[in-house]
């Protein structure tokens with residue numbers, strides 16, 4: 507792929523033709539950084555100069571979609587389809603931002619995912635879960651960057667407004683050696699990680715869409731605030747503290763990707779246009795591929811107690827854990843109830859309820875602590891995007 511941030515924009519084939527340079531410039535909010543420097547400032551200026559966003563009252567999205575139901579009255583996208591795509595673009599921009607931070611410290615920094623120089627100690631701790639973790643982190647990051655860029659470019663190609671969150675890239679970077687010092691959208695240093703997806707995918711008689719709830723795999727992670735990346739080089743010791751940070755990352759990877767795995771099928775149910783449906787059905791399963799990989803790796807997180815804060819990673823294969831609900835190699839979705847408890851059980855993604863799916867994603871990401879430090883305008887924008895997506899019929 508050859509899309510780049512900055513002034514050089516490339517021919518990216520889309521549909522029946524090649525997007526014109528001006529169109530791509532309008533869609534470049536999250537386009538890939540080129541040659542090592544992630545110049546937020548110059549990129550923001552470029553995006554704004556290109557008129558990609560309308561900034562008023564903290565809102566970046568043009569909400570003047572034609573009342574007749576077509577985005578901007580151009581007849582290319584239904585209002586609801588554009589709203590769903592815009593919410594997904596925002597979600598992908600957020601994903602790309604958090605994955606970028608993981609990649610700078612524990613991934614592979616290269617021309618596909620530039621930025622950062624790696625933290626050898628943290629990288630080694632993450633690799634305790636799998637020796638290929640750096641490659642997987644790199645590839646997941648690359649995927650998210652392309653998801654965001656593609657959806658924004660698709661929106662622009664249909665005459666609809668893309669999403670730009672650059673105004674909110676203000677959160678601090680990790681001070682650990684290896685991280686770029688740039689403004690971030692997401693905060694990976696005070697996470698409260700919901701690990702109930704672990705038991706949700708192991709149950710054979712419960713489904714969140716039927717009102718069921720699920721126990722945590724790592725109760726401590728869901729009941730405090732913990733870093734998933736070293737906040738500074740002081741976090742590189744003692745060994746079990748650093749490993750706890752790496753373990754937190756391992757479970758957080760799954761939390762993020764299981765969310766995407768549910769979000770796409772949930773929203774696809776209310777898409778109107780076949781091509782938009784194709785976009786959702788083609789991107790969504792890649793989130794499931796990420797989730798499956800991370801699910802396997804999280805099970806390799808070594809049991810330990812962080813000596814600095816008491817965070818416990820239990821042995822999920824031994825009492826009081828263990829069994830069908832916790833055993834670490836049960837990483838395929840256990841068949842469970844779906845739609846109605848009278849049907850036979852079936853192996854499925856869950857949840858996939860479409861009602862309120864976008865707002866549910868915003869709530870989950872917010873509860874995760876990803877947005878700690880963001881101003882009210884950020885939440886206003888995210889909520890607006892989610893409300894518009896959830897209003898699509």
Ligand SMILES: [Fe+2]
Pocket residue numbers: 598601649650653766793
């Ligand atoms: Fe994605």
Ligand SMILES: [Fe+2]
Pocket residue numbers: 601650762763766793796
């Ligand atoms: Fe993802």
